[in-house]
Amino acid sequence: xxxxxxxxxxxxxxxxxxxxxxxxxxxxxxxxxxxxxxxxxxxxxxxxxxxxxxxxxxxxxxxxxxxxxxxxxxxxxxxxxxxxxxxxxxxxxxxxxxxxxxxxxxxxxxxxxxxxxxxxxxxxxxxxxxxxxxxxxxxxxxxxxxxxxxxxxxxxxxxxxxxxxxxxxxxxxxxxxxxxxxxxxxxxxxxxxxxxxxxxxxxxxxxxxxxxxxxxxxxxxxxxxxxxxxxxxxxxx
Numbered sequence: 001x002x003x004x005x006x007x008x009x010x011x012x013x014x015x016x017x018x019x020x021x022x023x024x025x026x027x028x029x030x031x032x033x034x035x036x037x038x039x040x041x042x043x044x045x046x047x048x049x050x051x052x053x054x055x056x057x058x059x060x061x062x063x064x065x066x067x068x069x070x071x072x073x074x075x076x077x078x079x080x081x082x083x084x085x086x087x088x089x090x091x092x093x094x095x096x097x098x099x100x101x102x103x104x105x106x107x108x109x110x111x112x113x114x115x116x117x118x119x120x121x122x123x124x125x126x127x128x129x130x131x132x133x134x135x136x137x138x139x140x141x142x143x144x145x146x147x148x149x150x151x152x153x154x155x156x157x158x159x160x161x162x163x164x165x166x167x168x169x170x171x172x173x174x175x176x177x178x179x180x181x182x183x184x185x186x187x188x189x190x191x192x193x194x195x196x197x198x199x200x201x202x203x204x205x206x207x208x209x210x211x212x213x214x215x216x217x218x219x220x221x222x223x224x225x226x227x228x229x230x231x232x233x234x235x236x237x
Contacts, residue, residue, distance in 0.1 A: 037188030054110035
């Protein structure tokens, strides 16, 4: 009798990150708004995700209203905790509290009306871990679909330097699913950087704890340029 062999790559379920190295950093004002990238195989499900939702604390638009809407979704849409702005200002005021909150959940959602207020309240830890809250419209009739769509995608922060990192898969997925997610995410990232593939230096795949595995790299052009420059100097003498 044959035994089924798992194609899981790692013993523990870890998140794979696709890292795209750029030749030149984009020029322009800083942008922190997340860019949604569709992937064929969701990273999270309502049953397995740990999601935190940030909401307003005004005129019934806080915890109670949010929980009532979430109760209509399967497993509350994966939302395990609802945090209002007032609690975010008080209970999570210290850097350590913010860091612990950031590490406690897989994904953060937020009422789109409070997105401008969040950067100062959540601190740098969320931006370092690429866990900025995904905006959702709490007033929309399709709120449930927005939550499901948030779980079914990955997100890219517009690059400020020469590196872009996005979560693309989990090690518990089949190898083919990881490849398909990585390719879809790569197309999404390249489509949102200046000069597209012309600005890509290298592509890597890694986990939070592993070294980066190179999967694509552009050969350096400097030696050719230097040789051509030397020849021009010799011809001019």
